[in-house]
Amino acid sequence: xxxxxxxxxxxxxxxxxxxxxxxxxxxxxxxxxxxxxxxxxxxxxxxxxxxxxxxxxxxxxxxxxxxxxxxxxxxxxxxxxxxxxxxxxxxxxxxxxxxxxxxxxxxxxxxxxxxxxxxxxxxxxxxxxxxxxxxxxxxxxxxxxxxxxxxxxxxxxxxxxxxxxxxxxxxxxxxxxxxxxxxxxxxxxxxxxxxxxx
Amino acid sequence: xxxxxxxxxxxxxxxxxxxxxxxxxxxxxxxxxxxxxxxxxxxxxxxxxxxxxxxxxxxxxxxxxxxxxxxxxxxxxxxxxxxxxxxxxxxxxxxxxxxxxxxxxxxxxxxxxxxxxxxxxxxxxxxxxxxxxxxxxxxxxxxxxxxxxxxxxxxxxxxxxxxxxxxxxxxxxxxxxxxxxxxxxxxxxxxxxxxxxxxxxxxxxxxxxxxxxxxxxxxxxxxxxxxxxxxxxxxxxxxxxxxxxxxxxxxxxxxxxxxxxxxxxxxxxxxxxxxxxxxxxxxxxxxxxxxxxxxxxxxxxxxxxxxxxxxxxxxxxxxxxxxxxxxxxxxxxxxxxxxxxxxxxxxxxxxxxxxxxxxxxxxxxxxxxxxxxxxxxxxxxxxxxxxxxxxxxxxxxxxxxxxxxxxxxxxxxxxxxxxxxxxxxxxxxxxxxxxxxxxxxxxxxxxxxxxxxxxxxxxxxxxxxxxxxxxxxxxxxxxxxxxxxxxxxxxxxxxxxxxxxxxxxxxxxxxxxxxxxxxxxxxxxxxxxxxxxxxxxxxxxxxxxxxxxxxxxxxxxxxxxxxxxx
Numbered sequence: 001x002x003x004x005x006x007x008x009x010x011x012x013x014x015x016x017x018x019x020x021x022x023x024x025x026x027x028x029x030x031x032x033x034x035x036x037x038x039x040x041x042x043x044x045x046x047x048x049x050x051x052x053x054x055x056x057x058x059x060x061x062x063x064x065x066x067x068x069x070x071x072x073x074x075x076x077x078x079x080x081x082x083x084x085x086x087x088x089x090x091x092x093x094x095x096x097x098x099x100x101x102x103x104x105x106x107x108x109x110x111x112x113x114x115x116x117x118x119x120x121x122x123x124x125x126x127x128x129x130x131x132x133x134x135x136x137x138x139x140x141x142x143x144x145x146x147x148x149x150x151x152x153x154x155x156x157x158x159x160x161x162x163x164x165x166x167x168x169x170x171x172x173x174x175x176x177x178x179x180x181x182x183x184x185x186x187x188x189x190x191x192x193x194x195x196x197x198x
Numbered sequence: 199x200x201x202x203x204x205x206x207x208x209x210x211x212x213x214x215x216x217x218x219x220x221x222x223x224x225x226x227x228x229x230x231x232x233x234x235x236x237x238x239x240x241x242x243x244x245x246x247x248x249x250x251x252x253x254x255x256x257x258x259x260x261x262x263x264x265x266x267x268x269x270x271x272x273x274x275x276x277x278x279x280x281x282x283x284x285x286x287x288x289x290x291x292x293x294x295x296x297x298x299x300x301x302x303x304x305x306x307x308x309x310x311x312x313x314x315x316x317x318x319x320x321x322x323x324x325x326x327x328x329x330x331x332x333x334x335x336x337x338x339x340x341x342x343x344x345x346x347x348x349x350x351x352x353x354x355x356x357x358x359x360x361x362x363x364x365x366x367x368x369x370x371x372x373x374x375x376x377x378x379x380x381x382x383x384x385x386x387x388x389x390x391x392x393x394x395x396x397x398x399x400x401x402x403x404x405x406x407x408x409x410x411x412x413x414x415x416x417x418x419x420x421x422x423x424x425x426x427x428x429x430x431x432x433x434x435x436x437x438x439x440x441x442x443x444x445x446x447x448x449x450x451x452x453x454x455x456x457x458x459x460x461x462x463x464x465x466x467x468x469x470x471x472x473x474x475x476x477x478x479x480x481x482x483x484x485x486x487x488x489x490x491x492x493x494x495x496x497x498x499x500x501x502x503x504x505x506x507x508x509x510x511x512x513x514x515x516x517x518x519x520x521x522x523x524x525x526x527x528x529x530x531x532x533x534x535x536x537x538x539x540x541x542x543x544x545x546x547x548x549x550x551x552x553x554x555x556x557x558x559x560x561x562x563x564x565x566x567x568x569x570x571x572x573x574x575x576x577x578x579x580x581x582x583x584x585x586x587x588x589x590x591x592x593x594x595x596x597x598x599x600x601x602x603x604x605x606x607x608x609x610x611x612x613x614x615x616x617x618x619x620x621x622x623x624x625x626x627x628x629x630x631x632x633x634x635x636x637x638x639x640x641x642x643x644x645x646x647x648x649x650x651x652x653x654x655x656x657x658x659x660x661x662x663x664x665x666x667x668x669x670x671x672x673x674x675x676x677x678x679x680x681x682x683x684x685x686x687x688x689x690x691x692x693x694x695x696x697x698x699x700x701x702x703x704x705x706x707x708x709x710x711x712x713x714x715x716x717x718x719x720x721x722x723x724x725x726x727x728x729x730x731x732x733x734x735x736x737x738x739x740x741x742x743x744x745x746x747x748x749x750x751x752x753x754x755x756x757x758x759x760x761x762x763x764x
Contacts, residue, residue, distance in 0.1 A: 005590040044575045064543035093345040094688045096454035130457035130549045136688040
């Protein structure tokens with residue numbers, strides 16, 4: 001009937017309002033600022049308004065989430081850091097905005113190149129967060145980090161050098177559990193094949 | 199059809215390896231076009247592309263004609279010398295060619311004789327040169343192709359002087375320079391014939407809507423000639439977001455272009471990836487495995503749902519329902535974006551499709567989440583949107599009969615997507631020239647025949663429902679197996695040739711025309727942007743309407759500036 005559109009609309013907003021508060025009651029105090037409440041409000045069963053109250057609440061990021069890359073190192077004895085990166089340069093070649101530049105180290109006595117980077121810069125102002133570097137690294141040496149609160153006061157500080165890019169394997173395992181497990185089993189399978197065949 | 203037999207003197211087949219179609223002599227072009235339109239039902243001129251073959255000293259302009267009943271393209275090309283290039287314009291025959299020919303003038307410098315409004319479209323009128331020519335270098339030019347040899351190469355095309363400032367090109371100076379563009383624009387606008395409106399002598403007003411405007415869906419400007427509140431004529435002005443994506447595309451390797459395609463229609467990044475990947479897969483002659491095909495369809499249809507929810511929300515916003523329907527629609531979208539984040543790593547810049555398949559597999563728990571949304575939540579929410587919006591009196595008053603576009607006009611103006619189908623032309627690329635697994639799924643082309651803003655709104659609801667139907671079937675039929683045809687490679691070998699890969703994006707037919715000469719980088723990379731070409735019909739839709747209707751019509755065309763300007 002003509003003129004009833006307004007009641008239709010108001011009824012809908014009233015429904016959303018009551019659903020939000022009814023959900024608040026059902027979840028009594030645990031709807032906000034608790035992981036189960038946040039999980040419920042990101043699922044298909046959420047009712048009413050499900051805004052995540054950032055920055056007091058933060059959504060847990062999925063494993064695939066990508067922001068800025070980082071380089072993985074394994075911790076050896078006496079705190080010696082063994083980088084996985086061999087300075088092959090594939091990540092620099094595949095990077096769409098060309099924001100990575102690498103210098104390979106050379107043996108100081110013979111001058112021959114050794115598979116490790118002496119300099120590794122990423123200009124994070126140019127980084128598109130595409131993840132192609134992590135996807136095509138043959139040594140699983142560069143991975144995508146999840147830190148997105150990266151506001152800074154200067155531009156120069158946004159060019160990350162090798163030191164700033166390093167993270168331990170434990171960090172990589174913590175934020176990418178499934179991928180870490182897959183890499184580990186793939187490396188174990190390859191080692192088993194090599195010892196069997198050789 | 200054998201065009202070479204119909205026009206023996208002026209048309210020859212294109213026999214270069216990897217190419218197809220017909221090469222037409224420039225003077226015969228309007229006759230060939232008229233014959234195709236009137237006798238062979240190739241009434242839909244979808245895409246016009248310019249290509250610079252610098253080593254041969256020629257420009258080539260490529261036309262893709264389609265029949266509204268469906269089927270593959272008829273590709274017609276014409277070649278002209280690079281000095282003082284000029285071609286007869288096809289705008290008198292196909293009005294939809296207007297903006298595309300202006301773009302070719304702007305970016306290549308090819309003049310179109312007989313064009314009603316030969317001005318630059320994407321760049322500002324004082325711009326020096328034509329950027330897509332192979333011998334044009336921008337001021338901060340590094341190298342011709344990526345990967346660059348070093349981050350600070352020695353060469354640059356003279357733009358950067360020793361003190362680090364970017365100087366204007368040789369022979370130009372910003373001092374004393376006066377902008378002519380507005381004068382030319384307003385003169386073109388005001389030449390519309392004055393209608394006698396009774397005994398009162400009124401003056402017409404030229405009004406600019408935008409580029410800073412909350413309802414123009416981005417930085418977009420409309421110069422409108424008004425007689426009181428009625429629109430006499432209007433001209434869309436675009437280019438405020440032009441990044442010369444096509445030149446960047448020529449410098450990137452084929453793989454590195456995929457993240458850049460995300461940024462075209464930035465709300466529907468997976469659809470853009472899809473179109474580009476289809477074009478390059480045609481060139482490479484590879485097919486993705488079955489599982490990858492089904493997953494591509496699922497992601498593309500979820501993207502369509504995401505885009506249409508945004509579009510409906512913002513149409514209502516433009517009509518004045520300040521944000522309530524918009525945010526209700528966007529809330530549902532958030533849950534789908536969370537799925538994109540879990541699958542691809544990013545909500546918006548998904549970068550997920552690769553040549554021959556996908557970047558990664560989709561794990562079962564995420565497929566469960568998609569199933570839950572598709573089976574339970576989204577159908578209910580779309581019905582809710584329908585229930586309180588479709589019969590709303592204000593929506594009906596403002597949208598029914600506004601912005602009419604008939605079926606013949608829609609085809610002549612090369613409209614695509616919901617704009618075309620709401621005018622009664624049931625043309626959907628997924629049925630006209632099926633790609634991926636769309637021909638195996640049971641779904642219908644949404645079509646309405648009113649051609650007004652109201653039907654363009656309703657058709658988007660229909661399309662969301664069809665997309666839900668497609669995703670439900672694809673999830674059910676999803677096979678196991680590989681998601682990439684071969685090992686992941688960052689250097690793809692693309693044989694020389696040309697390919698036009700198109701998908702039915704949410705905004706319309708999104709086509710990618712890629713020319714390769716065997717190098718790691720494309721020779722030419724052109725995006726057939728539906729938002730850009732749908733705007734050609736906007737003047738026709740708004741003539742005689744009120745100013746407030748212009749905003750509603752723009753909201754119903756649903757443009758996005760990343761695609762319009764590229």
